[in-house]
Amino acid sequence: MSRTVGPYTDVTTARVEGAYELCEGLDESARPVQILTLGTTSSKDPARRGLLSDTVAWAYATAGPEDAPILVADLEAEQPYVVVLRDTRLRGADRIMDRLLSLGPATGPLPVGPAAAAQRAAHQMAAAQRSAAPASPAGFSGQPSPPPPPMSPPVVMIAAPKRPSQLKPILIGIGSVVVVLALVIGVWAVLSDPAGDGADSSADAPTTAAVDGVSQGPAAEPTEGTAGNEVPQWDPEAPAERVGGSAYADDAATATFAAANWPFAFKVPDDFTCAEDGASAVCTAADGESEITVGWLPCAGDCPRSARKMMREALPYQPLEEMDGGIAYAERDEVYGRWRGSLSVFVTDPHGTFQAWATADIASEREDEGWHVFNDVLSQALSKAAE
Numbered sequence: 343m344s345r346t347v348g349p350y351t352d353v354t355t356a357r358v359e360g361a362y363e364l365c366e367g368l369d370e371s372a373r374p375v376q377i378l379t380l381g382t383t384s385s386k387d388p389a390r391r392g393l394l395s396d397t398v399a400w401a402y403a404t405a406g407p408e409d410a411p412i413l414v415a416d417l418e419a420e421q422p423y424v425v426v427l428r429d430t431r432l433r434g435a436d437r438i439m440d441r442l443l444s445l446g447p448a449t450g451p452l453p454v455g456p457a458a459a460a461q462r463a464a465h466q467m468a469a470a471q472r473s474a475a476p477a478s479p480a481g482f483s484g485q486p487s488p489p490p491p492p493m494s495p496p497v498v499m500i501a502a503p504k505r506p507s508q509l510k511p512i513l514i515g516i517g518s519v520v521v522v523l524a525l526v527i528g529v530w531a532v533l534s535d536p537a538g539d540g541a542d543s544s545a546d547a548p549t550t551a552a553v554d555g556v557s558q559g560p561a562a563e564p565t566e567g568t569a570g571n572e573v574p575q576w577d578p579e580a581p582a583e584r585v586g587g588s589a590y591a592d593d594a595a596t597a598t599f600a601a602a603n604w605p606f607a608f609k610v611p612d613d614f615t616c617a618e619d620g621a622s623a624v625c626t627a628a629d630g631e632s633e634i635t636v637g638w639l640p641c642a643g644d645c646p647r648s649a650r651k652m653m654r655e656a657l658p659y660q661p662l663e664e665m666d667g668g669i670a671y672a673e674r675d676e677v678y679g680r681w682r683g684s685l686s687v688f689v690t691d692p693h694g695t696f697q698a699w700a701t702a703d704i705a706s707e708r709e710d711e712g713w714h715v716f717n718d719v720l721s722q723a724l725s726k727a728a729e
Contacts, residue, residue: 350375361381361390362378362384363378363380365379375426375427376426378438393452396659397438399674400659401424401437402676410426410432573600573604575607576607582721584720585685585716587709587714595611595612599618605638605696609715614634633703634715637698637699639653639699645690645695650688654686659683670687671685678706680704680706681705687719687724691726698719698722
């Protein structure tokens with residue numbers, strides 16, 4: 343049964359994939375169109391809305407002569423939608439929906455950060471299999487298409503419960519003995535300390551994440567790789583590399599983030615607070631409206647081109663513009679009031695190859711700060727390259 347939605351008439355549902363609904367109808371000029379939108383509940387999910395915005399930006403950037411034009415895209419509406427001309431000779435909004443399905447599950451929470459790489463890769467393989475299947479017949483009969491078969495739950499998102507290990511009670515017992523022995527030795531060390539107050543307190547300095555002005559880490563020699571527990575230092579002699587915008591001024595108010603086992607340190611504007619999460623750090627502005635995430639991932643073996651491509655494409659705001667030296671980046675400003683971007687660079691140090699990456703979703707007036715962080719991450723990562 344057809345319905346009227348805003349200025350569009352004879353609207354019928356053609357395809358539903360979890361949070362995404364693809365409809366067909368006529369616009370005010372009686373042209374056949376496809377309308378891709380989020381469901382009512384999914385429209386309240388910022389991550390889902392952001393993925394739709396990024397994918398529409400990707401569709402604009404990669405459109406070719408074989409693709410139907412995008413007529414309208416209101417991504418700030420209460421229920422965001424994109425309207426594409428329906429022409430049986432051209433690829434329509436199905437291309438956008440297939441891209442959405444390749445970047446994450448159709449329902450449930452979307453994976454974020456570097457942990458999303460494997461998730462997205464699995465969905466990209468599934469999307470490739472779907473695209474190899476016969477296409478749907480052209481045109482529309484006036485009745486909704488039958489619902490697609492239920493999607494199996496993503497393997498990466500749900501882990502099977504582990505069988506109880508018989509070693510666990512043994513390990514707990516051994517651990518208890520070790521803890522007791524450590525306490526005894528510690529008490530003996532305190533009682534036998536002639537200074538009485540641990541004169542050399544610098545020996546016990548933590549080696550965890552440090553941000554200037556928030557929690558000062560220990561002074562350490564710069565790390566030359568990813569091995570060990572050393573905390574890298576920001577390198578003032580790093581090459582002045584840029585992918586866009588400008589670098590920090592010498593007198594810029596910044597804070598330095600450094601964490602144990604990271605191959606590089608980097609700077610953020612001083613009103614950002616960074617929280618380490620393993621191999622990534624989420625840096626949020628004081629107003630809570632802007633966020634920059636920086637991280638790194640090891641690339642196994644010789645880090646072949648196929649592996650680099652998969653890791654690079656796991657970042658948002660695709661496609662990234664590739665440059666020489668394993669560098670790629672993207673910037674997006676299609677959404678009013680927001681500046682978004684991604685950065686990827688592969689660096690080979692004495693311990694192997696790693697990917698340094700950064701993403702930004704910040705207010706438009708902070709665009710210069712976004713470039714500052716991107717360029718700083720790029721320069722600091724490249725400074726670790728093996729001679």
